[in-house]
Amino acid sequence: MIALLSRDLALAVRAGGGFGLGLAFFLIVVVLVPFGVGPDEALHARIASGILWLGALLACLLSLDRIFALDFEDGSLDLLATAPLPTEALVSVKAAAHWLVTGLPLVAAAPVLAILLNLPAMGYGALVLSLLLGTPALSVIGTFGAALTVGIKRGGLLMSLLVLPLYVPTLIFGAEAARRGAEGLDWTTPMLMLAGITCGVIAVLPFASAAVLRVNLR
Amino acid sequence: MASVWEYANPKKFIETTDRILPWVAGLAVVTLVGGLIWGFFFTPADYRQGSTVKIIYLHVPSALMAINAWLMMLVASLIWIVRRHHVSALAARAAAPVGAVMTVIALVTGAIWGQPMWGTWWAWDPRLTSFLILFLFYLGYIALWQAIENDDTAADLTSVLCLVGSVFAVLSRYAVNFWNQGLHQGASLSMDKEQNVADVFWYPLIVCMAGFVLLFVALVFLRTQTEIRARRMRALLARERLS
Amino acid sequence: MPDLGKYATEVMASYAVSLVLIVALVAVSVWRARSAKAALDAVEARIKRNG
Numbered sequence: 001m002i003a004l005l006s007r008d009l010a011l012a013v014r015a016g017g018g019f020g021l022g023l024a025f026f027l028i029v030v031v032l033v034p035f036g037v038g039p040d041e042a043l044h045a046r047i048a049s050g051i052l053w054l055g056a057l058l059a060c061l062l063s064l065d066r067i068f069a070l071d072f073e074d075g076s077l078d079l080l081a082t083a084p085l086p087t088e089a090l091v092s093v094k095a096a097a098h099w100l101v102t103g104l105p106l107v108a109a110a111p112v113l114a115i116l117l118n119l120p121a122m123g124y125g126a127l128v129l130s131l132l133l134g135t136p137a138l139s140v141i142g143t144f145g146a147a148l149t150v151g152i153k154r155g156g157l158l159m160s161l162l163v164l165p166l167y168v169p170t171l172i173f174g175a176e177a178a179r180r181g182a183e184g185l186d187w188t189t190p191m192l193m194l195a196g197i198t199c200g201v202i203a204v205l206p207f208a209s210a211a212v213l214r215v216n217l218r
Numbered sequence: 219m220a221s222v223w224e225y226a227n228p229k230k231f232i233e234t235t236d237r238i239l240p241w242v243a244g245l246a247v248v249t250l251v252g253g254l255i256w257g258f259f260f261t262p263a264d265y266r267q268g269s270t271v272k273i274i275y276l277h278v279p280s281a282l283m284a285i286n287a288w289l290m291m292l293v294a295s296l297i298w299i300v301r302r303h304h305v306s307a308l309a310a311r312a313a314a315p316v317g318a319v320m321t322v323i324a325l326v327t328g329a330i331w332g333q334p335m336w337g338t339w340w341a342w343d344p345r346l347t348s349f350l351i352l353f354l355f356y357l358g359y360i361a362l363w364q365a366i367e368n369d370d371t372a373a374d375l376t377s378v379l380c381l382v383g384s385v386f387a388v389l390s391r392y393a394v395n396f397w398n399q400g401l402h403q404g405a406s407l408s409m410d411k412e413q414n415v416a417d418v419f420w421y422p423l424i425v426c427m428a429g430f431v432l433l434f435v436a437l438v439f440l441r442t443q444t445e446i447r448a449r450r451m452r453a454l455l456a457r458e459r460l461s
Numbered sequence: 462m463p464d465l466g467k468y469a470t471e472v473m474a475s476y477a478v479s480l481v482l483i484v485a486l487v488a489v490s491v492w493r494a495r496s497a498k499a500a501l502d503a504v505e506a507r508i509k510r511n512g
Contacts, residue, residue, distance in 0.1 A: 144382065148375055152365050161361055162379065165354040166386045169393040176397060193396070197389065208382050215374040258476065270468045276479040319486045326482075327475040334471055437487065440494050447497040454504050 001085065001093055008097035011070075022059040022102045023109055029055035030113045041118050048117035049127055049178035055113075056106045056131060057138060057167055061160060063102045064142040067094050068150040068213070077150075081217050087210035095136075095143040095206070103135030119182055126181020130194060134174035137198040140205050141166045147213040169197055226303035228446045235439040243436040250429030257422040273331045275423060279430035281324035284352060287317025287434060291359075292384050295377030305442065307373035308449070310380065311363050312441030316434055318356035325349055344394045351390050355383045369449055 033051050037043060071077035080090055110131050111124050119127065145163035149155035177190035257275035294310035297303060328346065329339045340346065362379055366372035 148362065148379060149365075151371070155365065158358075158361055158365050161354075162358040165351055165358060165390075166382070168351055169386065169389040172390075172393040172397045190396070193393075205382070208378055212375050212378050215371055215378075218371070254476075268468045269472050272472050273475045276475060280479070316486065319482055323479045323482055326478050330471050330475040330478070334468055433483070433487075437490055440490050444490070444494045444497045447494075447501045451497070451501045451504050454501075454508060458508065 001089055004080070004085070004090070004093050005097055008094065009100060012066075012097065012101040022063045023105050025062055026055050026059040026106055026109060027113065029058060030116055033117070045118040045120055045182075048114055048119040049123060049182045050175050051117060052110050052114060052119075052127060053131070053134075053171060053175040053178055056110065056135065057171055059106055060102055060135065060138045060142060061163060061167075063098070064146045064163065065149075065156050065159060067098050067143055067146040069146075072150050078217060081213065087214055088206045091143055091147060091209040091213060092202075092206045095140045095209075098143065099136050099139035103139050107131045107135060120184075122184050123178065123182030126187045126191070127178045130174045130177040130181070130187075130191060133191065133195050133198055134170050137170045137194075137201045138167065140198075140201045140209075141170070144205050144209040144212070147209040147216065150213065151216045170194065170201075173197060223301070223303070226301070226305050228305055228450070231305050232443055232446060235443060239436060239439050242432055242439065246429055246432035246436050249425055250433055253422050253425030253427075253429045257419075257426060261418055261422055267335060270331050270334055271419060273327050274419065275426045277324055277327040277331060278423060279427040280320045280327065281349070282427060283430045283434050284317055284320040284324050284349065286431075287313050287320060288352065288355070288380075288384070288387070290438070291317065291380050295380040298373055298377045299381075304369075304373070304449070305446065307377065308445040309438060309442045310377065311373075312445055313434075313438050314356055314360050314363070316437050316441070318353065318360065320430075320434075321349060321353045321356060325353065342398055344391070344398055347394045347398070348387075348391045351394070352387060355387055359383065369452075 030051065033047075033055075034044060037047070068077060071080065081087055083090075107128060111128055114124065114127060142163055145159045145166070148162060149159040152158060173190045173194040177187045177194055180187040180190065254275055258272055261272065263269040263271060291310040291313050294306045294313070297306040298310065325346070328349075332341065333339050359376060359379060362376050363372055366375060
């Protein structure tokens with residue numbers, strides 16, 4: 001499992017692995033938002049936490065099809081699936097690698113981008129904590145979507161359609177926690193709900209992902 | 219006594235539904251037309267809502283069926299996963315577009331009703347939002363069925379999606395509830411007949427709900443037959459090409 | 462025709478939209494059922510004829 005994880009990480013960091021793409025996309029979204037809503041800084045401060053969450057979610061979505069597609073094309077996914085490693089472990093490792101490559105950098109970049117959007121100073125803690133708790137769920141749910149569409153040519157758009165509704169609870173609680181933090185309110189409840197969703201998703205969804213991956217590789 | 223699983227045989231299913239279908243369809247038309255005419259022409263206007271109360275005869279039954287169609291798909295998906303009866307998977311596939319249309323009807327009639335009553339077409343109210351999310355789930359489900367060529371693979375994948383989607387739909391419902399307290403009145407109906415719907419409106423509403431249920435059953439029967447036939451034809455053509 | 466008062470447009474619109482959607486759904490379902498049945502019958506007849 002550790003070998004697989006380090007292999008995925010190495011592949012992602014190497015040229016053409018798309019390591020920085022998600023981050024760049026996140027940056028661009030954040031830069032474009034003021035053009036869309038106007039230069040009113042008070043407005044930016046109010047919507048900053050939501051925009052950052054949405055940007056992180058979209059950046060995460062953008063990189064999902066890489067989880068299985070490359071391995072599927074060159075046949076290594078078949079090898080991995082027939083390896084003694086259970087498929088459940090395989091998809092968990094894939095999700096973990098995706099999170100380390102995409103989710104964690106997004107979390108790290110969020111406070112920097114928050115400066116651009118005038119996020120109130122008291123909001124940073126809640127923002128980072130909510131992203132830290134929420135992005136693993138995004139990666140795991142996304143792995144399920146990627147496993148569903150792995151055999152489909154040009155499945156990217158379909159995968160967005162499948163994955164985005166599944167992101168709704170995570171987004172609601174995550175953005176709500178970040179918003180409450182930015183407004184100086186108590187954010188314990190949404191943060192706990194978010195943590196609950198993430199834990200539940202990590203515990204259960206790999207079984208569904210593994211089931212659909214086995215179907216797709218049949 | 220024959221077991222219910224006998225109807226999992228496609229041929230038997232087509233024979234049986236062929237016999238039942240005209241009755242169900244006829245009954246659906248009678249109750250639907252009767253209920254809607256009763257509701258539209260022969261119920262008084264509400265003293266507060268005016269004549270917009272008549273929209274309830276479309277809004278409530280379609281919302282009911284939008285949710286029940288998903289539940290039916292969930293049960294059918296479970297049957298497919300556990301017992302692998304093809305008819306079950308195809309019935310789930312057949313029900314999805316019907317459920318999606320019901321969701322649209324519920325959303326549209328709700329918006330038209332909301333405009334004069336709440337002063338807005340759309341509010342990010344928990345119930346409305348959850349229905350919109352439900353509609354997205356229907357779209358994804360239908361799109362996944364259409365994207366996959368192999369029938370068994372498609373059935374497997376969509377049934378897992380249906381299970382996972384159900385969990386997330388319920389989660390979203392609570393999340394949305396938490397996120398925004400709504401404008402929408404609580405369930406105006408329940409089995410013990412709440413007082414907020416008067417009898418004048420209640421009886422035609424029951425008839426309309428029965429009509430929508432029958433309509434749904436008839437459509438699912440018909441569409442499942444279509445799916446069975448389409449699949450059989452694909453199988454025959456494939457065999458012909460091989461020989 | 463019942464007196465719909467000032468909300469006549471809304472009520473009529475929601476009935477019209479819903480009925481159009483329902484009729485369209487039924488029509489598409491029936492049409493697809495017919496064509497699937499016809500196509501299957503044709504294929505089956507051809508296969509039977511060809512042995």
